[in-house]
Amino acid sequence: MGVLNKPDLIPGYDSSVVAGAQGWFSQNFFTKNLPQYIRGLLGNKTRLLWDSTPILQKYLVAFSWIGLLWGVCNKKTRYLSFSLVILILLPVIVIATFSTFDMRYIYHVIPTLLIGLVLFFLLVEKTSKKVKLRILFYGFVSILTLFYLWGNMARIKSQIVINLKYAETPWYYISVLKLNDYFSKEKITDGSKPVVISPMVPYYIDFYSNGNYQLLPLSVDQEFRLNKE
Structure with a gap:
């Protein structure tokens, strides 16, 4: 009776990636998955379930990271901002050791980055108060909101209809x-x-x-x- 090795039994077997892996979590998956998670955290298109889509638009992600980094440098918001950064990075480091890559595993990053976006708006508002540009600040926020809604209206409508019409099990x-x-x-x-x-x-x-x-x-x-x- 012959014995089949795993490379013969399973098509697509990559011994450089899988060999030595124990269970579903292994450091062998880390180097493959981490760059993809970093791309996703920067607003690039990455795998999200069966689709390739960004978790947030690039400009929103950029403003969010600016807000978080500014928050770390600001005494009043340092603890909050540092906690949010850790909340993003630590789970990413852990889940990058999992055999399968999917941005769904770090869904919590979306509200976390949105908090960073709020910190960015606070930074802009604080700056506008100093230079008497409050009207410009509200105009900037309004334009950014309209730009986001205009570019994502079809996507938002599709997601709402899918969740209302079909069971998403x-x-x-x-x-x-x-x-x-x-x-x-x-x-x-x-x-x-x-x-x-x-x-x-x-x-x-x-x-x-x-x-x-x-x-x-x-x-x-x-x-x-x-x-x-």
Whole structure:
């Protein structure tokens, strides 16, 4: 009886990335994922579920980081700003060791950056008071708001309609529940569990299956979009 090595069994196996990895978290994934999270934190398009989209527009992200850095330098807001920066960086460092990259894992960054944006507005308002440019400040905020709404109206409308019209239960999770319904204990023959060959992400099976079947992945990370020709 022959023995298949993992590189032979799983297409797309990259020993330089996966070899030595223990479980779903490993330092081997860190160097691959961290640059992508940094790109996302700078407002670039990155993977968000099945889409490639920025978490916030670049100009908003830039103003947010300016606000956070100014807050760190300001005595009154130093503790808050430093805490917000740590709240962004520490989870990113940890989640970058996870096998799969997705900006959904750091969703908390969005409200955190928006607080940084508020700090930026406070900085501009403080400066405008000194030079008597209060009207200019409110004009700047109004133009920025209108510019954001104009550029994102279709996206905002789409998200609202989707959430109102459809149930947004994750498809893969529903798939696991369907597998659980089908694979009962009666499907186990002589202690041998059925094997499901699927593009489903392996850790969904690990977390949510009833344990009556096994998964044979089609690839290491189950991400096929990046391999399109």
